Amino acid sequence: MTESIIDARAVRLALGKGSARVDILKGIDLAIRAGETVALLGPSGSGKSSLMAVLSGLERADGGQIDIAGLDFGRLDEDALAAARRGRIGIILQAFHLLPTMTALENVAVPLELAGEADAFARAAAELEAVGLGHRLDHYPSQLSGGEQQRVAIARATAARPAILFADEPTGNLDGATGETIMDLLFDRQRETGATLLVITHDPALAARCARIVEMRDGAIISDRAAA
Ligand SMILES: Nc1ncnc2c1ncn2[C@@H]1O[C@H](COP(=O)(O)OP(=O)(O)OP(=O)(O)O)[C@@H](O)[C@H]1O
Ligand SMILES: [Mg+2]
DSSP, rough: OOOEEEEEEEEEEEESSGGEEEEEEEEEEEEEEETTTTEEEEOOOOHHHHHHHHHSSOOSSSSSEETTTTEEGGOHHHHHHHHHHTTTEEEEEOOOOOOOOOOOHHHHHHHHHHHTTTHHHHHHHHHHHHOGGGGGTOOOOOGSOOHHHHHHHHHHHHHHHHHHEESSTTTTSHHHHHHHHHHHHHHHHHHHHHOEEEESOOHHHHTTTTTTTEEETTTTEEEEOOOO
């Protein structure tokens, strides 16, 4: 029995081929309860993004056990993994990753449609309204500021009400004031949806807004504590 929505045990990851092969995750144990907010800190190259990649099913671990919302990710084939991610997991990255040929509205609506939502476009419009972008529905990413693009990314990630939100340096490409607004928005959406939030950041102010702070170094977790 597990009451953790994220339950990783002895997770290992090695990437690269031959002599370039490197151990990136060296036995990670991490359990996160539903609704918890967790900041993941650590120096560049310590494995934060790699850990997020295996927990979100984007990358397969080479060892250990990963249970997400009660599903054993190691046992799912690619299709099952994609289906498991859809609607359960929302991901927000530093570089927004919006589709350039789609409008803001389409960027949010299309994943909703793929997740089988009825009224995907109406829902998407409401989500964009909720992040303050109701007046930019038909704009393409290239016509939006960085902060606006990140709002679209947040709307897209939260639209399907995923149980888990992963954010990898969501304010890393934004100036201080814009970053702060985006942080507020991210935590607002987390509170409204009750999602579990795991956020990678170098920003102590952002980390302090989480209930728990996990620190990595060299592929391992070196500290795990409640935020002050
Ligand atoms: N495809 C790959 N092949 C080989 N090594 C890789 C690959 N991807 C990442 N790495 C290495 O894995 C290590 C961890 O990378 P990761 O991106 O997880 O770090 P990070 O903690 O997110 O760093 P940052 O704060 O700079 O984003 C780094 O040393 C990186 O060079
Ligand atoms: Mg990273």
